[in-house]
Amino acid sequence: MSALSDVARIAGVSKATASRALSGNGYVSDDTRDRVVSAAAQIGYVVSSTAQSLVTGQTRNVGVVIPYLNRWYFAEVLDGIESALIAAGYDLTLYRLSPDAVQRRRVFEYFLVRKRVDAVIAVGIELTPHEIEMLSGLGKPIAGIGGPIDGIATLSIDDVETARLATDHIISLGHTRIMHLGGDQDLEMDFHVHSQRLTGFLEALRSAGLDESDAFRTAPVSIQGGYAVALTVLADPRARPTAIVAGCDEVAIGALIAARQLGIQVPSQLSVIGIDGHDLADMFGLTTLAQNPKAQGVLAVELLMAELADTGTLEEPGWRAYPVALDVRTSTTAPAEV
Amino acid sequence: MSALSDVARIAGVSKATASRALSGNGYVSDDTRDRVVSAAAQIGYVVSSTAQSLVTGQTRNVGVVIPYLNRWYFAEVLDGIESALIAAGYDLTLYRLSPDAVQRRRVFEYFLVRKRVDAVIAVGIELTPHEIEMLSGLGKPIAGIGGPIDGIATLSIDDVETARLATDHIISLGHTRIMHLGGDQDLEMDFHVHSQRLTGFLEALRSAGLDESDAFRTAPVSIQGGYAVALTVLADPRARPTAIVAGCDEVAIGALIAARQLGIQVPSQLSVIGIDGHDLADMFGLTTLAQNPKAQGVLAVELLMAELADTGTLEEPGWRAYPVALDVRTSTTAPAEV
DNA sequence: CCATTGTGTGGAACCGGTTCCATACGCGCG
DNA sequence: CGCGCGTATGGAACCGGTTCCACACAATGG
Helix, strand or coil: CCCHHHHHHHHCCCHHHHHHHHHCCCCCCHHHHHHHHHHHHHHCCCCCHHHHHHHHCCCCEEEEEECCCCCHHHHHHHHHHHHHHHHCCCEEEEEECCCCHHHHHHHHHHHHCCCCCCEEEEECCCCCHHHHHHHHHCCCCEEEECCCCCCCEEEEECHHHHHHHHHHHHHHCCCCCEEEEECCCCCCCCCCHHHHHHHHHHHHHHHCCCCCCCCEEECCCCHHHHHHHHHHHHCCCCCCCCEEEECCHHHHHHHHHHHHHCCCCCCCCCEEEEEECCCCCCCCCCEEEECCHHHHHHHHHHHHHHHHHCCCCCCCCEEEEECCEEECCCCCCCCCCC | CCCHHHHHHHHCCCHHHHHHHHHCCCCCCHHHHHHHHHHHHHCCCCCCHHHHHHHHCCCCEEEEEECCCCCHHHHHHHHHHHHHHHHCCCEEEEEECCCCHHHHHHHHHHHHCCCCCCEEEEECCCCCHHHHHHHHHCCCCEEEECCCCCCCEEEEECHHHHHHHHHHHHHHCCCCCEEEEECCCCCCCCCCHHHHHHHHHHHHHHHCCCCCCCCEEECCCCHHHHHHHHHHHHCCCCCCCCEEEECCHHHHHHHHHHHHHCCCCCCCCCEEEEEECCCCCCCCCCEEEECCHHHHHHHHHHHHHHHHHCCCCCCCCEEEEECCEEECCCCCCCCCCC
8 A cells, every 4th residue: 555655755755744735734835735635646545544543642533332223212322423423524433332241341441442442422321430430541531321420421311300201291181090111120231211210200100199009010122012011001901001101112102002902092091101202203193202312412422522622621521411302292181081 | 651662661571572472472481471461450551453553454443334323124234243343353433324425425535445444344335336446446355235236245135036025925825906115216325125126026916917007106114104105005995905015124014003093904904014024023913024134244244254364365256145034924814805 | 134933844753563583592303 | 512493582673654853945024
C-alpha cells in the first residue's frame, strides 16, 4: 500500500508538508497543497487510521455495549447511536454483552481496554464500579442509557414514574382489578428496569388504596411471553382483571393477542396499557407511555461528544430523565358496569 | 498510560524480551516471563492494539455493513456475526448503510478504506463492482449474506426456489385463488430478494397452470405493512383469495392479524404461508419456510476466518445456498369446498 | 534600518509495539 | 576439541503517520 512518504516523494515535498497539506493543519501554500493532493489521488493514497491513532492517541471510535440486538428498544437505541456517531465522523464498535460473567469480563478486559475506543456507551447495562474504574482510569468517558449509574452521565426515562403514570391512567378510568405483567427481575442485567416499573405500579395501587395482592405476574420480555402469560391470567372469567398494565409494549401486545384469542373484547371487557411506544403499538391500538429510544441514542452521543471535545470540563455526570408521552389509543377505557 | 518500555524497565529486561514474554512469541525463560508478567500486572499494563495493528498490519476488526438494525432478519444475522467474531477474538465495527447514495459512498470511501478493518461482511447489500474493487484492491476479503454477489463468497437461501416451495405447498393443498404479498422491489437495496421471491411465486403458479393476473400486491416489509395491505386485499369477500403467500413472515403475520380483524377464519377460510422462520411464527401458528439467519451469520464469519487464515488459497468465491425447512403449522389447509 | 510577525517548508523525534539480526552461552556429538 | 544447534536476550529498525523545532523569507512597522 502507498504511504504518506510516497505521496511526499511524488509531490516533491517532505513528509511533514504532505501531512499538513492533506490534514489541513499548519501552513501550506496553495500551490503545494494542490501538488500533494493530486499526488495522493494519483496513487490512491488513503491515510492509515491506525498510524493516526497511534500518534494522536485518539481512535475516533466509540464502543457500544448492549445486551440484546433483537429487541425493539435496544435496536432503536443502537440505530440512533449509529447514525449520530457516523454523522460525527466516529466509528462504532459493537459488543453484545451476554449475561455470562466470564464473557462480560472478557469484553471489558480484553476488548474494551486496549486503547481501541475513545469512549463507551453502555445501553441497558448497569456497569459495576470496577468496570467504571477500569474505563475512566484510562481516561475514557462513558455514557449510559437505560438507567442511572453512579458517577457517569446517563439518560433514561424515569421507570418508576412512568409505570405510575400508566397505572394512574388505568385507575383514573375507574379500574380496580388491575394486574401488572412485568419482566423478570432475576434475568435483568439491564438495570432494574422491570423492578422499577413494578415499584411504580405498586406505588400507584397503594396511593389509590387498591389491593396489591396477586396483582403481579412475571412474563418474558417478548410478544410471545406476554401472550403466554396473559392466556393463563385471563383464562378464568371470574378471577380475571379488568385492566392490565404491561411492563413493556411487547408484553402488552402479547396480552392483546391473547385476549382476542380468548374472545375477550378490548377495551370493553379488558383494558391494556403498555410502556415504550413500540412500532406496533399504533397498529394494535395500544395505549402506551411512549419513550423515544432512537432520540435517546442520539442524545447520548451528543453528551459524549461534548465530553470528548472540552477535555477539561467534564460533562456533568448524573442521571438525566427523558420525557415520556401518554399516547391514548383504543385499548383502554372505563371498566364495564358490573 | 503505561507502555511496554515501562514494563521492560521494571522487569529489568529489554523491550524486545518484554514483548516476547507477553505475546508468547519466541524464546523467553520461565523466570524472565514471570518477572515481566508480574511487572505488567503491577502497573496495569495493557497492550495498545493500535500500535500492534500498525506493526503487524492486522486490526483484528471486521466491518459489517447492514441496511437495517430493527428488522428481525437483519438483527438475527448481526447477532450471529457478533458472537462468532467475538469468539474468534475479533472486533465488529458496524456501519448501517442507508439507501442514500452519498452516505453510502462516505461509508466506503471514508470509513471502510482506512485500514481499520481486516475484512468486510455485507449483509443484505449488493455491493457494486466498484465497491468490491476498492475493498479487494486493498486486500480485504469480503463475505456476503443475503444474495449472490459476483466474485465474492456469499451465503443465502435460494429465494426463487424458496418462494416456489411455499407456493407449491399452497397449490398442493388444492388452492387456486392465491395471492402474493411481497416487498417493494423499488426500495430494495437489499438485493432483489423480493423480486426473486415474486419470480418463484409466479413460476410456481405458471407450472400449475394457474391464473397470474392480479395475483400480486406490494407491501411494506413489516407487520404493519402486511396488515394494512391484507386489509384491503381481504375486504371484498367475493374477490378474496383463498390463500396468501407472503414475501416474508412479518407480512404474513400482518395478514393473519388482518384476517382475524375481518372475522375471516384461518385456515378454514384463508390459508397463509410465510418465508423466514420468524420468532413469532410459532405463536401465530404460521406455516413458513424457515431459514436460520443467526447460523448464516456464524457461517459467514467462518468463511471469512478461513480466508484470513490461509492467505494463499482464497476461499472459493461464489454463492452458497443455505437450506430452508418447511415448518407446517396451523395457518394452512385445503380450501373450503365451494 | 532593524526588529518583529506571519507564512512556508524540512528534519527529526515520537507514538508503542514487533521482529530481524547479532551476540552469547550451554550442551551433545563426531 | 571444535562445530553446530537450541535457548535466551538486547539493540535497532520499522510500521505510518503528526508535530515540535529550526530555519528562511517577505512584509510590516516603529
